[in-house]
Amino acid sequence: MVKATYQISVPGFLANGISAGIKGGEEKDLGLIYSTVPARAAAMFTKNTFKAAPVLIDAERIKRGTAQAILTNSGCANAATGKEGMTDALAVSSSAAKQLKIPEEHLLVCSTGVIGRRLPVKKIESGIGKLIKGLNESGIEDAEAAMMTTDKFPKIAIRKGIVGAKDITICGIAKGAGMIEPNMATLLTYVMTDALIDAKALNTVFHQVIDSTFNAISVDGCMSTNDTAIILANGLAGNNPLERAQARLQRFREMLTDVLAELSQAVVKDGEGATKFITVVVDGAKSKSDARRVAYSVANSNLVKTAFFGEDPNWGRIIAAVGASGIPLEKEKVTLSIGQMTVFAQDTPANISAAKLRDIFRTGQIEVRVGLGSGDKSYSVYTSDLSYDYVKINADYST
């Protein structure tokens, strides 16, 4: 994942991750990202009705457009915990802000883990001192480690480039693995940058880029109570400020897209039990939303996903999923190709070699392309297969 040539750090950002015993062992489970100066901030959150307490707090705080730190625990989602959950989250937030000596409303709090359990406030509070004491410029990897749950590998992406006449850095970290679907597509992702950028421009660009990256992936079609994406831009690069409709904002957008595309694809590759990485491209649609519905109908079909897991070239299930999308289709115009091989067109199967198709399934990286033939809009979704391990991981998660 990580470009080995770069050290994982961003000017003006300190980070750390420790074990506070939330998960009951030695694993890191409490992490902190801290900017030495208040940063411009933007965020997107789950649309689930049962938003976790930290999500409700952050959604309120982010409205100011400024934040300086993100405190994260894994091992407990603090979701579906009612007023007590809110009290717990506020207690932790108050404690951390005090010790960091920043206004409480400049601290964002995030939780991930089992839903419906009380936050172990005492454990977190007693870990905060050590966590802050250990903040350091190379601590991003530790902060990432502290937010992992069923993730098998850390997800960190970094880009450097000249924007507005200065070198800037954009570094993102993410945890994912299950409950991966819009909106949002990962439980937690944070972006740190030293770029100097106008608050409105930051908010707009971040929403756009999340929509084309994290909101275009799916592991299991489930939307979590805690999904949160945050960007902090501390401005320390001293570049010419990035504002709306500038060429240099476009350059920033490209770098940010690179970072979030890498992270979101890493989340799919690390999808619970994933053995395949599948790109579903739908084009020729009348509208983007039609293309999107068809793409998700395919990407979320358990029958399609199990066929990919089994390397079973049963492409008829993809056609069935396209037809089940509920979008009006002219079926004579629909085409399906897998890899570069056309398997279905003009309402008729192509004369293909099942063995060759199976070879494509076996590569592990499969592109499914559905043409609708009725317009010029398209949409792409990244997804994984459905394996024994998905069932295994999820059949016994809370205990």
Add this chain to the structure above:
Amino acid sequence: MVKATYQISVPGFLANGISAGIKGGEEKDLGLIYSTVPARAAAMFTKNTFKAAPVLIDAERIKRGTAQAILTNSGCANAATGKEGMTDALAVSSSAAKQLKIPEEHLLVCSTGVIGRRLPVKKIESGIGKLIKGLNESGIEDAEAAMMTTDKFPKIAIRKGIVGAKDITICGIAKGAGMIEPNMATLLTYVMTDALIDAKALNTVFHQVIDSTFNAISVDGCMSTNDTAIILANGLAGNNPLERAQARLQRFREMLTDVLAELSQAVVKDGEGATKFITVVVDGAKSKSDARRVAYSVANSNLVKTAFFGEDPNWGRIIAAVGASGIPLEKEKVTLSIGQMTVFAQDTPANISAAKLRDIFRTGQIEVRVGLGSGDKSYSVYTSDLSYDYVKINADYST
């Protein structure tokens, strides 16, 4: 499934099932249901855009409201097979109608199995003679056996009762197992009855009863290309004719509901890899469609289904699925109970024993009740869990 006290037969109906070698072995794969006189007929079909050739044929033929026979093959769905698929289905239909000496438009044809493969017309044609020759009054079980694919047990339900001053019989058979979702919820289900009923009344009642039975179950959220439900009513009971808005029509509806409820629940119990039978009841909704959306959001959640498989009392996933349904909810009013145990109310977890909850999960028959507290509409969905065996069965189906 079968009430042992009744012989499985319906006056005026003959049936049979044989092996025509479509599946490549000795298994039965070609079945026929035949009424000795033309019957009133009604049917419902998949809404998938890529309807299989036999579905397109039957949808046209059923418009007359009369049919006399249903020919079914398993082992090949004849779906996504284009014009050739249509030619194949018509060839088989023509052959069977000729040998049965009935008008071709009185014959319905159904196929189930792998999508995207040509129908083995010659094998079927050479089996038809034997199939017809063996038609008999006790052949319903053989016809059922011939339409099974991954089904582990046959699904036959029968009721007898006095309607319109005469004894009538209603017998239904079904095959299911995978791709179980509205609309329709099973691949194939046929109902035979000797009741005398007006064509319009039959059509209305059948649609209503299917909506409350087969369209209220889900195994994996996938809609097939071949789903077909057919009822044939040959009138031989000689009862006072059943027409709209009559008390005796209501009695018929109840019996039909009994038969189709038993069959649809059997389909869920035999869901691919199912180890649990889960009833999701949503009440207190503003509209039936709201209740339905919430019920399916829970019933189709892979995270919920794997938790049930693992007997893991992770009820937070159910709350997350409720919140992800997209329906506006007053979260303070939402309640969740499992078995008879309230686990969540007033946005707060109840103080429950995880061990007791796990015991409920272990019973194998679990009722999940979600109260929305904002109206008086409700909806129930029957579903199964998601197990290793679901993945196993579906990872290697076509080969």
